[in-house]
Amino acid sequence: MVSPKSGASALEALVALCKAHGYVYAVETAGATVYNFGSLGAELRRNLQAEWWQSMVTTQDNVFGIENAICQSSPTQDAHRPSNEAVEEAMQTGYYHCPQSLQHGVLSHYHSSLQLLNNKLPFGLAEMGRCFPRTAAEEERFLYSAREMTAMSMLFFVPPKKSGVWFDLYQRQRMQWWRKFASSPSSFSVVDTSDADNTYPMVNIQFAFPWGVDTVERIALRDDSDLLDLERKTGMSCQGKDGRKTVVPHVVEMETYLEWACLAYLLDGLTEVKRTETVQKILRLHCRLAPYKVAVLPGRGTESQLREITDYIARDLRTAGIPCWYSADPQCSNEQQYTWYDEMGVPFSVAVNENTIKTGITLVRNRDTTIKEQVHISQLQLMLLRYMQAY
Amino acid sequence: MVSPKSGASALEALVALCKAHGYVYAVETAGATVYNFGSLGAELRRNLQAEWWQSMVTTQDNVFGIENAICQSSPTQDAHRPSNEAVEEAMQTGYYHCPQSLQHGVLSHYHSSLQLLNNKLPFGLAEMGRCFPRTAAEEERFLYSAREMTAMSMLFFVPPKKSGVWFDLYQRQRMQWWRKFASSPSSFSVVDTSDADNTYPMVNIQFAFPWGVDTVERIALRDDSDLLDLERKTGMSCQGKDGRKTVVPHVVEMETYLEWACLAYLLDGLTEVKRTETVQKILRLHCRLAPYKVAVLPGRGTESQLREITDYIARDLRTAGIPCWYSADPQCSNEQQYTWYDEMGVPFSVAVNENTIKTGITLVRNRDTTIKEQVHISQLQLMLLRYMQAY
Numbered sequence: 001m002v003s004p005k006s007g008a009s010a011l012e013a014l015v016a017l018c019k020a021h022g023y024v025y026a027v028e029t030a031g032a033t034v035y036n037f038g039s040l041g042a043e044l045r046r047n048l049q050a051e052w053w054q055s056m057v058t059t060q061d062n063v064f065g066i067e068n069a070i071c072q073s074s075p076t077q078d079a080h081r082p083s084n085e086a087v088e089e090a091m092q093t094g095y096y097h098c099p100q101s102l103q104h105g106v107l108s109h110y111h112s113s114l115q116l117l118n119n120k121l122p123f124g125l126a127e128m129g130r131c132f133p134r135t136a137a138e139e140e141r142f143l144y145s146a147r148e149m150t151a152m153s154m155l156f157f158v159p160p161k162k163s164g165v166w167f168d169l170y171q172r173q174r175m176q177w178w179r180k181f182a183s184s185p186s187s188f189s190v191v192d193t194s195d196a197d198n199t200y201p202m203v204n205i206q207f208a209f210p211w212g213v214d215t216v217e218r219i220a221l222r223d224d225s226d227l228l229d230l231e232r233k234t235g236m237s238c239q240g241k242d243g244r245k246t247v248v249p250h251v252v253e254m255e256t257y258l259e260w261a262c263l264a265y266l267l268d269g270l271t272e273v274k275r276t277e278t279v280q281k282i283l284r285l286h287c288r289l290a291p292y293k294v295a296v297l298p299g300r301g302t303e304s305q306l307r308e309i310t311d312y313i314a315r316d317l318r319t320a321g322i323p324c325w326y327s328a329d330p331q332c333s334n335e336q337q338y339t340w341y342d343e344m345g346v347p348f349s350v351a352v353n354e355n356t357i358k359t360g361i362t363l364v365r366n367r368d369t370t371i372k373e374q375v376h377i378s379q380l381q382l383m384l385l386r387y388m389q390a391y
Numbered sequence: 392m393v394s395p396k397s398g399a400s401a402l403e404a405l406v407a408l409c410k411a412h413g414y415v416y417a418v419e420t421a422g423a424t425v426y427n428f429g430s431l432g433a434e435l436r437r438n439l440q441a442e443w444w445q446s447m448v449t450t451q452d453n454v455f456g457i458e459n460a461i462c463q464s465s466p467t468q469d470a471h472r473p474s475n476e477a478v479e480e481a482m483q484t485g486y487y488h489c490p491q492s493l494q495h496g497v498l499s500h501y502h503s504s505l506q507l508l509n510n511k512l513p514f515g516l517a518e519m520g521r522c523f524p525r526t527a528a529e530e531e532r533f534l535y536s537a538r539e540m541t542a543m544s545m546l547f548f549v550p551p552k553k554s555g556v557w558f559d560l561y562q563r564q565r566m567q568w569w570r571k572f573a574s575s576p577s578s579f580s581v582v583d584t585s586d587a588d589n590t591y592p593m594v595n596i597q598f599a600f601p602w603g604v605d606t607v608e609r610i611a612l613r614d615d616s617d618l619l620d621l622e623r624k625t626g627m628s629c630q631g632k633d634g635r636k637t638v639v640p641h642v643v644e645m646e647t648y649l650e651w652a653c654l655a656y657l658l659d660g661l662t663e664v665k666r667t668e669t670v671q672k673i674l675r676l677h678c679r680l681a682p683y684k685v686a687v688l689p690g691r692g693t694e695s696q697l698r699e700i701t702d703y704i705a706r707d708l709r710t711a712g713i714p715c716w717y718s719a720d721p722q723c724s725n726e727q728q729y730t731w732y733d734e735m736g737v738p739f740s741v742a743v744n745e746n747t748i749k750t751g752i753t754l755v756r757n758r759d760t761t762i763k764e765q766v767h768i769s770q771l772q773l774m775l776l777r778y779m780q781a782y
Binding site for chain 2: 042109327
């Protein structure tokens with residue numbers, strides 16, 4: 001827990017760094033400052049989305065990723081195509097708001113997905129989608145200020161008898177996921193809670209934000225009431241097979257917001273260390289989340305041979321799909337560039353020097369350890385790919 | 392070019408197949424049928440998005456991927472946070488519509504991005520975002536019927552002197568991209584066109600849809616007028632450096648819609664072949680686009696040992712990040728399952744049999760050639776990863 005004062009300064013420090021390095025940019029308006037995601041912030045978002053998807057869908061048994069149109073017509077709606085008024089209404093009332101219960105958008109995929117699996121339980125439906133926070137409290141903070149948020153949610157449909165086992169398993173799995181990318185894993189914790197009416201078990205995964213511990217993900221174990229409701233509305237059975245029995249499943253519901261995750265990992269990553277008598281800021285973003293994995297340092301001066309080598313390295317790494325920061329014209333010394341890339345959160349840097357022309361040896365520097373390693377140009381791609389996997 | 396009649400039947404055949412295999416699902420309403428993307432369709436969309444991003448951003452020099460909030464405030468707007476009315480107005484008037492000119496959303500990233508690169512040209516801004524088609528013609532067709540589309544666009548800012556070279560280069564590159572994933576690359580073509588007022592060069596990339604040749608991507612070479620306009624509005628210089636000169640750049644503008652791309656590749660992939668005296672449908676989706684890369688066949692019967700092996704294989708492949716279809720309880724013969732997965736567009740299948748228990752040898756079948764290859768379980772992961780890369 002951080003005191004409000006140090007909390008405010010932690011946020012200020014993060015805002016300053018995020019503005020300087022393209023994670024956010026400020027739009028000054030009449031009464032206030034609004035922050036939008038800059039190009040590096042957008043890449044961080046995408047990396048987080050991809051990791052969530054990989055963890056929740058691609059590597060899981062029987063989980064489908066679905067997509068709903070923003071103005072999706074509900075099963076009971078009879079217009080061919082929603083009118084502008086319907087879109088507007090949706091934004092103000094239902095689908096557009098961050099959901100407090102199972103989304104009709106997700107449930108509209110229930111029957112077709114169950115059918116694809118020969119009615120076998122368990123299975124899951126995962127979705128990412130834009131929505132708008134409902135409460136003022138959710139709108140208040142830096143990067144929360146946008147009215148728009150990205151929900152990442154999954155409904156996992158399980159036989160009632162095994163629901164507790166799946167609930168426990170997903171709690172552990174989600175907690176591992178959050179900690180996996182953290183510089184300080186202990187900043188994440190899990191607490192039992194419950195919904196307002198105390199009707200079903202619920203846990204929150206929390207992060208130690210500067211303003212105090214706050215929720216980043218909610219996991220609930222819901223009974224069959226939403227599906228029974230769907231049965232009544234559609235007239236179609238929601239029963240699935242659990243071995244030889246037929247049951248209406250219970251639901252493990254997980255939900256987090258991309259904006260919460262981005263902010264948590266930015267705060268988690270921002271650290272100050274004392275290096276060579278000055279205090280330096282480092283953004284210790286996990287390699288899987290970092291917008292750029294490597295920075296290529298052009299070396300000072302106008303040596304055309306050095307320039308050719310760094311051009312080659314940048315092209316070589318990009319071809320291998322390694323996002324690479326390379327600005328061919330150096331304005332400052334290698335040490336100044338290292339400081340810059342540490343703040344930017346780039347995990348590795350590659351520098352060339354006079355010696356590289358003769359031997360092909362480059363210097364690969366690690367952001368977190370500052371250790372420099374000699375690596376031959378021909379080995380750079382492979383070595384960085386390995387480091388990225390092992391991170 | 393296809394006659395209207397065969398065109399209609401080609402679409403009907405595609406709709407039937409897409410419904411049967413979870414690419415789309417139909418919502419029957421009072422007056423008409425609306426199609427939404429099912430779980431496999433959603434995965435195809437995501438794969439296409441990822442390929443576009445990889446090609447346009449990750450592997451390119453100095454291209455930033457940006458994101459705009461749906462209700463992003465424009466630089467001239469002075470409300471801290473857009474009201475419901477502002478959101479609604481945006482949807483009806485400006486940003487929400489598919490753009491006919493450079494988006495203010497993209498241009499709001501112009502100055503901060505140029506600054507990150509020390510004002511050096513060229514550089515690009517890429518964006519994916521939801522929008523709504525403006526004209527009735529764009530709304531009419533299957534899968535176009537949603538009012539919502541996903542634009543994938545890039546603005547590449549170049550020194551005026553070199554604009555023609557970049558325009559040509561991107562035409563070639565985009566054409567290669569479209570053809571790379573096609574089963575029949577010749578279905579894609581490029582034609583010179585121009586905007587309504589004939590003010591700047593423009594080309595269209597086209598695809599032979601069943602209803603005739605139609606545009607899937609527009610590439611235009613625009614002058615500096617939008618940036619000069621931005622200079623006037625913001626009072627900030629838009630000049631960048633071209634070597635030692637300072638210039639207001641021209642813009643290569645590329646734009647396509649994810650829904651066009653999905654439909655084109657589904658139509659391109661759907662083929663009929665004569666196999667064992669029956670005509671079989673095959674969805675020849677490129678391996679990079681296919682929602683599932685491999686299907687694991689459980690083998691008939693209740694042999695617990697066979698079941699254990701297929702369970703292991705599915706888990707092993709998923710761990711390696713290979714999207715894998717596995718429904719543990721077979722309802723039908725291997726041949727029937729192959730037919731099913733061919734229609735579903737799964738490039739590879741893995742089957743086990745009695746022999747596998749003794750030798751560990753499985754049968755890997757290729758969707759397009761139907762050739763079966765003997766592969767040891769321990770080699771499956773590696774072999775499929777290699778096939779996927781080489782595809």
